[in-house]
Amino acid sequence: MSGMSGCPGAGEPADRAARVALTWLAEPGNRTVWTLVQQAGAPAALDRLLDGDIPDARLRSAVTARLRSGDPRRVAEIALRRADRLGARLVVPADGEWPTRVDDLATLELDAGGYVNQDTRPPLCFWVRGAPALGETLERSVAIVGARASTAYGRHVTTDMAYSISGKGWTVVSGGAFGIDTAAHRGALAADGRTMAILACGVDRPYPAGNSAMFDRIAERGLLVSEWPIGAAPFRHRFLIRNRVIAAITAGTVVVEAAARSGATQTMSRVLALGRPAMVVPGPVTSATSVGCHEILRGHPYARVVTSATDVLEEVGRIGEYLADPPRGPEHRRDSLDEESALIMESLPSRGARTPEELAVDARLSLRTVLRRLSLLEMAELVVRTGDGFALSPGQRPIRHSGE
Numbered sequence: 001m002s003g004m005s006g007c008p009g010a011g012e013p014a015d016r017a018a019r020v021a022l023t024w025l026a027e028p029g030n031r032t033v034w035t036l037v038q039q040a041g042a043p044a045a046l047d048r049l050l051d052g053d054i055p056d057a058r059l060r061s062a063v064t065a066r067l068r069s070g071d072p073r074r075v076a077e078i079a080l081r082r083a084d085r086l087g088a089r090l091v092v093p094a095d096g097e098w099p100t101r102v103d104d105l106a107t108l109e110l111d112a113g114g115y116v117n118q119d120t121r122p123p124l125c126f127w128v129r130g131a132p133a134l135g136e137t138l139e140r141s142v143a144i145v146g147a148r149a150s151t152a153y154g155r156h157v158t159t160d161m162a163y164s165i166s167g168k169g170w171t172v173v174s175g176g177a178f179g180i181d182t183a184a185h186r187g188a189l190a191a192d193g194r195t196m197a198i199l200a201c202g203v204d205r206p207y208p209a210g211n212s213a214m215f216d217r218i219a220e221r222g223l224l225v226s227e228w229p230i231g232a233a234p235f236r237h238r239f240l241i242r243n244r245v246i247a248a249i250t251a252g253t254v255v256v257e258a259a260a261r262s263g264a265t266q267t268m269s270r271v272l273a274l275g276r277p278a279m280v281v282p283g284p285v286t287s288a289t290s291v292g293c294h295e296i297l298r299g300h301p302y303a304r305v306v307t308s309a310t311d312v313l314e315e316v317g318r319i320g321e322y323l324a325d326p327p328r329g330p331e332h333r334r335d336s337l338d339e340e341s342a343l344i345m346e347s348l349p350s351r352g353a354r355t356p357e358e359l360a361v362d363a364r365l366s367l368r369t370v371l372r373r374l375s376l377l378e379m380a381e382l383v384v385r386t387g388d389g390f391a392l393s394p395g396q397r398p399i400r401h402s403g404e
Contacts, residue, residue, distance in 0.1 A: 010041065011094025018042035019092055019125040020079055020229055021072035025049055025063050027119065028227040029105075029241055032056040034121035042124065046072070058115075079229040083127060086230065088203050091126045097133040099126075102248045104274055112269075116240045120270070123227045123245060129203045130223035137194060137223060141171040142316055143246050145264045146180025146256040147289050154257035154289065157281055158183035159190070161254070164309030166193025170316075171222070173198060173250050175242065176206055176215065180256050180264075189217055198249070199226040200242040201234035243267040252277030252316040254306060258292030265292040272300055277315040279306040340365060341373045348383065348392050355389035 019042045026033050032054060036045035048054055049063050050072070066072075083090065091097055105122040128134055142165055144158060158180050162172045166188035174181040176197035188195035195218055201207050203224045206215040218224055227245065228238065243263055247253060247270035255278075258264035271278045280303050283290025296303050306312050313321070337345065340363075347362035348354060354362075360370045374390055377383040383390050 011092055015042045015094070016090055016092055016125070017073065017076045017080065018046040020076035020090065021046050022049070023124055023227060024075050024079075024229050025066050025072050026059060027238070027241055028123050029119040029121050029244060030059065031119055031121045032059050034106075034124070037124060075229070079231065082204065082230045086129065086204050088127055088129045088230070091128050091134050092124070093122075097135045099135045099138045099249050101138065101250070102245060105244060105248050108244070108248075108270065108273055110269065110273055116237065119241070120244050122248075125227070127203045127226045127228070127230065128223055129219045129225075130221075132194065132223060134223065134225065137171050137196060138173070138249055140169060140316075141173050141196070141250040142312060143173040143250040143253040143267075144180065144184035144256060145174060145246065145253060145258075145267050147258055147262065147264065148177050148179040148181075149289065150179035150183070150257050151283075151287065151289055153283065153287075154180055154281075155183040158256045159187040161256075161281075161309045161312065162187030162195075163191045163193075165312060166191040166195065168309070168313060169193075170313070171196055173246060175199070175239070175246060175263075176208075176211060176218075176224075178208060178210070182211060182214065185214055185218060189214075189221065192221075194222045196223045196225060198242060198246050199224060199234075200228070200238035202226060202228055202230045202232040204230050205233075207234035239263055240266060244270050247271040247276065248274055250276070252279060252312070254279040254281065254312055255293055255296065256281040257283055257287075257289040258296075259289065260291045260295060262292055265296060268296055268303075272302060278303045279312055279315055280304070281306060340369055341377055344370060344373050344377065345382065345392075348390065350392070353386045353388040353391040359390070 022033055022042060022045060033045060036048060052060055054060055103122050105120055108120045110117045110120065126134065144162055146154060162184040166172050171194045172184050172188035173196045174184040176199060185195045185197060197215065197218050199206050203226045206224055215224060240263065243266055247267050253267065253271045253276060255264045255268050268278055280293045280296050282305055283293055297305065304315060343363040343365060344359055347359050356367060356370050356374060360367045363370065374383060378385060381393055382396055384393050
């Protein structure tokens with residue numbers, strides 16, 4: 001679906017201003033507000049909220065309380081002017097750069113209590129800082145999320161994975177937090193690739209402040225994106241609301257380190273509910289920071305283990321685009337030996353030589369077969385002829401079964 005393209009005045013100045021006012025009045029994702037906008041357009045939905053003409057008593061009370069702190073239309077006007085001075089822009093569903101994947105949130109239903117699990121509808125608008133087009137940047141994108149209190153292992157895996165994914169032309173998306181999020185953004189930046197931080201506050205005040213230099217680099221090379229108006233504070237519940245967008249807006253999500261109950265595992269519940277590729281980096285079984293990762297793998301048959309960027313791209317890329325060979329150990333010339341030659345090599349001692357007759361007995365082969373195979377092994381420089389028979393060539397070890 002394409003959001004509000006069919007609503008009266010969609011994308012016009014009045015529509016844009018009304019969407020800003022609505023996201024100030026009610027938190028993004030509110031299903032009542034979204035439904036009203038779908039049915040009548042943003043300006044009409046705003047009028048109904050201001051008139052109290054809504055059946056949702058909880059929303060009505062929230063709007064009444066919010067109106068005590070300002071006029072939503074005036075707030076929207078100020079926010080749009082401030083965004084213009086900041087170099088930020090408002091993107092709405094009627095715009096060509098709208099990321100259409102996020103519209104899948106219209107059908108997201110979760111079997112969990114709480115308003116954050118009920119109000120999961122698509123955004124009304126996005127505030128964007130950065131030059132690239134939002135939708136185009138997200139066409140080939142992967143989210144990487146995880147623990148703030150990450151370990152050196154988690155940060156190393158994340159940085160390496162983000163660097164390689166970005167190097168293949170994919171956008172790395174995360175939330176800008178300390179820990180795994182920071183490692184993901186920095187890995188992409190190190191590869192001179194694109195990265196996007198989806199924030200739970202205004203794009204003029206990205207959180208945490210300790211990552212301000214990183215956010216500046218992201219705004220220069222990629223995008224800072226938020227549903228909340230300019231000046232919005234990073235309240236705790238907004239991170240949980242934001243996570244549904246991370247899940248919906250990308251081609252797939254990777255979680256690297258997560259506690260049993262965390263924002264990262266909450267994000268993955270939305271990824272799985274949307275049917276997006278859900279990828280998990282396993283950690284040490286003794287690590288508390290990987291408990292959530294392992295629970296996802298145990299509880300969801302569609303979650304996939306990934307250990308490298310190649311694994312990730314194989315999950316999200318086009319069919320056959322990133323096929324990888326299965327991992328193999330070091331290869332030796334002896335690996336391609338036929339079964340009879342391998343039996344003869346097994347029968348040769350590490351020191352000294354054996355006659356063809358002795359080899360025939362140990363290998364349980366006919367003498368004729370042994371002589372023929374010994375000639376081929378000699379030509380391959382795997383065995384040498386001696387005065388006492390045949391021996392392993394210098395540098396060759398005897399073949400032993402893995403159980404020996």
